[in-house]
Amino acid sequence: MMTLLIQTKSIPLTINLPAIASMTHTQFYEFCLANRDLRIERTASGDVVIMPPVFSDTGNRNFNIAAQLWNWTEQDGTGIGFDSSAGFTLPNGAMRSPDASWLRLERWNTLTEDQKASFAPICPNFVIKLRSASDTLTSLQDKMQEYMANGASLGWLIDRKNRTVHIYRPNQAPEILNNPETVNGAPDLPGFVLRMAKIW
Numbered sequence: 692m693m694t695l696l697i698q699t700k701s702i703p704l705t706i707n708l709p710a711i712a713s714m715t716h717t718q719f720y721e722f723c724l725a726n727r728d729l730r731i732e733r734t735a736s737g738d739v740v741i742m743p744p745v746f747s748d749t750g751n752r753n754f755n756i757a758a759q760l761w762n763w764t765e766q767d768g769t770g771i772g773f774d775s776s777a778g779f780t781l782p783n784g785a786m787r788s789p790d791a792s793w794l795r796l797e798r799w800n801t802l803t804e805d806q807k808a809s810f811a812p813i814c815p816n817f818v819i820k821l822r823s824a825s826d827t828l829t830s831l832q833d834k835m836q837e838y839m840a841n842g843a844s845l846g847w848l849i850d851r852k853n854r855t856v857h858i859y860r861p862n863q864a865p866e867i868l869n870n871p872e873t874v875n876g877a878p879d880l881p882g883f884v885l886r887m888a889k890i891w
Contacts, residue, residue: 713737814842
């Protein structure tokens with residue numbers, strides 16, 4: 692049985708479709724192509740999650756995050772960056788779309804062109820999630836732990852509501868920064884400093 696979770700505001704709406712088995716990777720890719728206007732993720736258990744568009748203020752802050760990451764990526768040259776529209780198939784089978792992410796070039800170059808042109812079967816080295824008004828903190832914390840368990844070496848969960856940044860690393864408890872002016876990516880992303888003035 693496949694489950695569709697349609698998130699409206701902060702409450703996900705669950706639709707059970709008992710006659711439909713979980714989609715294969717190819718079927719899920721075709722489903723996303725047929726519904727390009729939707730923001731879609733898939734859990735490790737195969738449930739499809741349809742999320743609302745982000746609010747305008749969150750979109751602006753996502754843009755500012757991606758712009759700062761892009762600037763550093765261009766200067767650093769050791770990896771490539773992705774915006775919030777990029778989807779990745781994690782080793783556990785989930786398909787997730789971080790708000791911004793970065794991947795080492797040597798890992799990206801191991802993928803085939805077909806893999807790169809789909810939801811690449813790889814977990815980014817670095818992920819950022821920005822909490823919007825429609826997100827629960829617990830659901831985002833679970834996603835961050837999932838990224839760490841699937842190969843990410845660094846993750847930042849930015850909670851604008853509480854003006855905190857949760858720093859995630861594998862096999863460590865999250866570090867919480869209260870109202871920081873900047874967040875430093877070293878040693879994983881040496882030289883990358885996210886300035887928070889336009890994110891808060």
